[in-house]
Amino acid sequence: MQKPIPYGKQSITKDDIAAVVETLQSDYLTQGPKIEEFENAFATYIGVKYAVAVANGTAALHLSAMANDVLPGQKIITTPITFSASANCIRYCGADVDFVDIDPLTYTIDLNQVEDKLKKDKKIKGIVPVDFAGQPVNLEELHSIANKYGAWILEDACHAPGGYFTDSKGEKQKCGNGVFASQAIFSFHPVKHIACGEGGMITTNEEAIYKRLLRLRTHGLTRNPEEMKENHGGWYMELIELGYNYRLPDILASLGISQLKKADAGLQRRREIAATYDKGLQDTTVVTPFYQQGHAFHLYVIQAEKRKELYDYLKTKNIFTQVHYIPVHLMPYYKQMGFKKGDFPNAEKYYEKCLSLPMYPTLTDEEQRYVIECIKKLNK
Ligand SMILES: *Cc1c(COP(=O)(O)O)cnc(C)c1O
Numbered sequence: 390m391q392k393p394i395p396y397g398k399q400s401i402t403k404d405d406i407a408a409v410v411e412t413l414q415s416d417y418l419t420q421g422p423k424i425e426e427f428e429n430a431f432a433t434y435i436g437v438k439y440a441v442a443v444a445n446g447t448a449a450l451h452l453s454a455m456a457n458d459v460l461p462g463q464k465i466i467t468t469p470i471t472f473s474a475s476a477n478c479i480r481y482c483g484a485d486v487d488f489v490d491i492d493p494l495t496y497t498i499d500l501n502q503v504e505d506k507l508k509k510d511k512k513i514k515g516i517v518p519v520d521f522a523g524q525p526v527n528l529e530e531l532h533s534i535a536n537k538y539g540a541w542i543l544e545d546a547c548h549a550p551g552g553y554f555t556d557s558k559g560e561k562q563k564c565g566n567g568v569f570a571s572q573a574i575f576s577f578h579p580v581k582h583i584a585c586g587e588g589g590m591i592t593t594n595e596e597a598i599y600k601r602l603l604r605l606r607t608h609g610l611t612r613n614p615e616e617m618k619e620n621h622g623g624w625y626m627e628l629i630e631l632g633y634n635y636r637l638p639d640i641l642a643s644l645g646i647s648q649l650k651k652a653d654a655g656l657q658r659r660r661e662i663a664a665t666y667d668k669g670l671q672d673t674t675v676v677t678p679f680y681q682q683g684h685a686f687h688l689y690v691i692q693a694e695k696r697k698e699l700y701d702y703l704k705t706k707n708i709f710t711q712v713h714y715i716p717v718h719l720m721p722y723y724k725q726m727g728f729k730k731g732d733f734p735n736a737e738k739y740y741e742k743c744l745s746l747p748m749y750p751t752l753t754d755e756e757q758r759y760v761i762e763c764i765k766k767l768n769k
Pocket residue numbers: 445446447448471472474475519545547548575576577578587588589
């Protein structure tokens with residue numbers, strides 16, 4: 390019997406284990422030097438000025454929404470094809486969520502429809518584009534649209550560390566580099582490219598936002614004399630605004646530092662796996678994904694006519710595919726706000742047939758051959 394093949398999985402090496410053990414034996418399990426070390430290494434990898442490590446990707450979204458001053462009465466738009474956290478972070482701040490349908494080719498937010506929406510609705514203050522599956526959104530284009538209407542951009546780059554798009558000058562713009570967005574966020578959940586167990590990162594080039602994020606991550610407290618009204622001595626600190634405890638422990642940061650060293654090799658392997666699927670599935674009825682240079686391949690999503698049948702069949706073969714995503718606007722929580730079936734037809738049509746195949750660097754050639762053979766049996 391084939392051993393189980395999931396759709397995504399972490400790869401932990403001896404180096405990773407040694408790095409964590411070293412931190413466990415050090416003076417700091419949390420609030421120690423590993424945090425800044427991870428932040429600096431990550432900022433360098435992404436090509437951005439500042440990085441702030443937090444407890445998970447959802448906390449990163451929440452704090453970023455706060456740093457953009459999301460308030461009740463405002464409206465923020467995102468894509469319906471994403472993990473619900475991309476929308477939930479707006480609700481945490483009491484503002485309303487609206488969606489813009491996906492482009493049927495790239496499966497990311499349709500930039501033309503973004504402009505229509507911004508034109509019509511003055512309450513929209515920001516946009517949360519998602520580099521879905523690893524397909525980078527063209528933020529240069531989105532920025533030129535958003536700018537006209539004074540809307541900020543928070544890039545959900547959870548699927549795309551190491552990904553990039555090519556801008557109008559022919560330059561590579563790495564996901565999360567903050568050139569066209571006020572912030573970007575990443576997750577270090579084990580199915581993502583870099584695993585911490587739980588973990589997240591916010592990247593930005595804006596110093597004021599960076600300083601505020603540091604505060605918000607630790608309750609809203611500051612010890613920085615420049616930010617304080619008074620100073621009573623070495624112990625003194627001030628609670629400036631209401632924040633959270635969204636810190637990442639040093640134990641997990643040390644795993645992140647070690648994982649980051651292998652990020653490029655992992656991305657290379659993901660691209661190889663994608664090319665093998667492209668070729669292997671050529672003569673079948675399943676539709677392989679469109680992608681551009683710079684795709685980061687968090688997911689490899691096919692469209693299959695008999696999706697449920699294929700999902701169930703693969704499961705009997707110990708291959709555990711997944712569906713990314715059930716459109717967020719059709720979740721009961723969002724439906725109760727008035728969203729309904731038919732609102733975003735491209736997203737709904739995409740959802741009917743989408744299936745994410747196993748995609749992670751340690752997937753072996755043999756395992757991938759087995760996956761392809763099994764798909765072929767049902768989709769000749
Ligand atoms: C994983 C993910 C998140 C949330 O990250 P967590 O670390 O699980 O909180 C948010 N958005 C997208 C697109 C994701 O894939």
